[in-house]
Structure formats: structure tokens, C-alpha cells
Amino acid sequence: MFDQARDELTTLRDLLRFAVSRFNEAQLFFGHGCDNAWDEAAYLLLHTLHLPLDRLEPFLDARLTRDERTEVLRLVGRRIDERLPVAYLTHEAWLGEYRFYVDPRVIVPRSFIAELLREHLTPWVDDPGRVSSVLDLCTGSACLAILAAHAFPAAVVDAVDVSPDALAVAHRNVADYGLGDRVRLIEGDLFARLKNRRYDLIIANPPYVKASSMATLPDEYRREPALALASGEDGLDLTRAILAGARRHLKAGGLLIVEIGHNREQLEASFPTTPFTWLDTSAGDQYVFLLPRDELP
Numbered sequence: 477m478f479d480q481a482r483d484e485l486t487t488l489r490d491l492l493r494f495a496v497s498r499f500n501e502a503q504l505f506f507g508h509g510c511d512n513a514w515d516e517a518a519y520l521l522l523h524t525l526h527l528p529l530d531r532l533e534p535f536l537d538a539r540l541t542r543d544e545r546t547e548v549l550r551l552v553g554r555r556i557d558e559r560l561p562v563a564y565l566t567h568e569a570w571l572g573e574y575r576f577y578v579d580p581r582v583i584v585p586r587s588f589i590a591e592l593l594r595e596h597l598t599p600w601v602d603d604p605g606r607v608s609s610v611l612d613l614c615t616g617s618a619c620l621a622i623l624a625a626h627a628f629p630a631a632v633v634d635a636v637d638v639s640p641d642a643l644a645v646a647h648r649n650v651a652d653y654g655l656g657d658r659v660r661l662i663e664g665d666l667f668a669r670l671k672n673r674r675y676d677l678i679i680a681n682p683p684y685v686k687a688s689s690m691a692t693l694p695d696e697y698r699r700e701p702a703l704a705l706a707s708g709e710d711g712l713d714l715t716r717a718i719l720a721g722a723r724r725h726l727k728a729g730g731l732l733i734v735e736i737g738h739n740r741e742q743l744e745a746s747f748p749t750t751p752f753t754w755l756d757t758s759a760g761d762q763y764v765f766l767l768p769r770d771e772l773p
Contacts, residue, residue, distance in 0.1 A: 495517035499552075505695065507697070559698075563578050574622065580699060582646075583617075589764060592764065611636070613667075614637060616646070616681075633658060635660065638663070667725055673725060682734070683706055686711035750772075
């Protein structure tokens with residue numbers, strides 16, 4: 477089928493239709509930046525052909541060379557056969573206007589905390605210029621650490637991850653943004669390597685998938701590092717450890733912000749006296765909590 481497509485389909489419109497049809501036929505899962513076959517196919521083709529990602533219409537009837545068709549179809553085939561997230565095929569992922577290099581050593585960046593950082597954590601942070609120190613736990617590709625460095629221009633950001641593979645990717649992204657003097661990458665397990673350092677702000681998007689959900693993840697998520705997804709029987713092992721250690725590493729008046737997926741009910745049941753503040757995001761107010769230092773359990 478793919479050989480026939482290479483010989484018979486000539487325009488970007490042809491290849492886009494073919495990719496959408498094959499993606500739908502294969503019943504792919506879309507959860508890494510796109511939520512449907514059309515958007516993902518359009519992105520993959522535009523990226524592969526080095527065209528602007530926001531300008532599909534002018535190019536739809538452009539004829540592709542044989543080499544271009546071959547490369548497009550090769551990636552469409554890999555997306556189907558290997559069930560790879562599209563970000564691993566293009567080696568890029570976007571959070572708003574920020575682009576990050578990614579490969580299978582890290583999970584594909586996706587975090588509601590990114591939305592909050594773009595707003596400088598208003599109204600919880602009165603003056604972004606007065607934030608001098610930020611800790612990003614479970615940094616992965618360093619995407620949130622980099623967004624924090626942009627949101628708080630006077631801050632030094634410590635970005636911690638237990639995975640040396642993830643930190644290799646993080647180093648590349650920090651270098652790409654020219655932030656090597658402000659984002660410090662630390663290999664370690666949460667707070668273990670931080671000694672007595674204290675921060676104005678701690679952010680974390682830790683693993684939060686519970687054991688029963690890990691067993692039923694779509695294939696695309698199984699291509700990501702399990703270390704960055706699984707967090708014990710109820711998905712809260714890492715969150716509990718963060719709550720246990722955060723007070724000692726926050727300055728007076730400091731804030732802890734953590735993303736926990738779909739685990740709000742379980743978290744509140746586990747900490748019934750803790751006054752979590754749930755922050756509004758594009759998906760609702762169930763996924764990210766805030767706690768001032770004095771309200772930590």
C-alpha cells in the first residue's frame with residue numbers, strides 16, 4: 477500500500493488524506509500534543525517538509541518530489557507500526573510557543589503547570605521579579621525549568637531528575653535556550669542532593685500513574701519511560717514524598733505547586749486536614765494544587 481501511495485499520490489493534499497485514513501484505520505491513540513488524526517497528520521507532514529507549522533492551506537496542492545513522498549510515508553509508517561508518539565519522530569514538542577527537543581529518553585512534555593507559568597503564577601506571585609530561586613522536581617526534558625526561568629527572570633532554577641538519560645536531554649534543551657548560567661541540572665532523587673537549599677517556589681510534575689492504569693496504558697504511552705509515569709499502587713508515591721520534604725526546602729512564604737493527574741480525590745482522602753488550593757487550568761481545577769509553606773502537612 478505504501479509503495480503504491482508513493483507512486484500514485486503526488487500533492488500534499490493527497491498525502492495528508494492518505495495519512496489521516498491510515499491513522500484512523502490503525503486506531504492510533506492521540507495524547508501527545510494532538511487529539512485527532514487530522515491535526516497529527518498535518519503536523520507530521522508540515523514538519524517533515526520543512527514548512528511553517530501554522531500554514532497548511534497555501535501548500536495543499538503543491539506537488540512533492542519522490543524523495544519527499546518517500547520520507548513522509550516512512551514516518552507515517554513508523555507512527556503506525558511502532559505506535560511511537562509523533563514527538564519522537566520529529567524530535568520536538570511544544571508547550572505554547574516554546575519548542576523542546578525530545579526523544580524516548582524522556583516523556584513527551586505536557587503539563588498544566590506550563591499554562592500557569594506563562595501567567596507568572598498570577599495572583600499567587602505578586603512580583604515575578606522578586607522570585608530569586610525555583611526548584612523543579614522530576615524535570616525530565618527541563619521544559620518546566622526553562623519556562624520558569626523565562627517567567628521569573630531574576631531566578632536561578634535547580635532542576636532535579638533521578639534519570640541520567642533524561643538529564644542528557646535536559647542539558648540539550650537548556651543549552652538551546654542559552655540558560656546554562658541560570659538552570660542548574662542535578663541528578664538525584666527529589667530532595668536528596670539539595671542539602672539545605674531553600675527556594676521561593678517548588679514546582680513538580682512527578683510520575684502519577686497508578687498501578688492499575690499502568691497495566692492498561694495505550695501503546696503510545698508505553699513507548700515513554702515507565703520511570704517517568706508510574707508512582708505506586710495509587711499513583712501518589714512521589715507526591716507523598718514531595719509533600720514530606722517540601723517544607724524544609726521552602727523559604728518563608730514559599731509556594732509548592734504539584735500536578736497530580738486524576739488523583740485529586742485520592743490525595744484529599746490521604747491528607748484530609750491539608751487545605752489544598754486547586755488551580756484553574758484549561759482542563760479544570762482538579763489537576764494542579766498549590767500549598768504555601770505554612771500549610772504543608
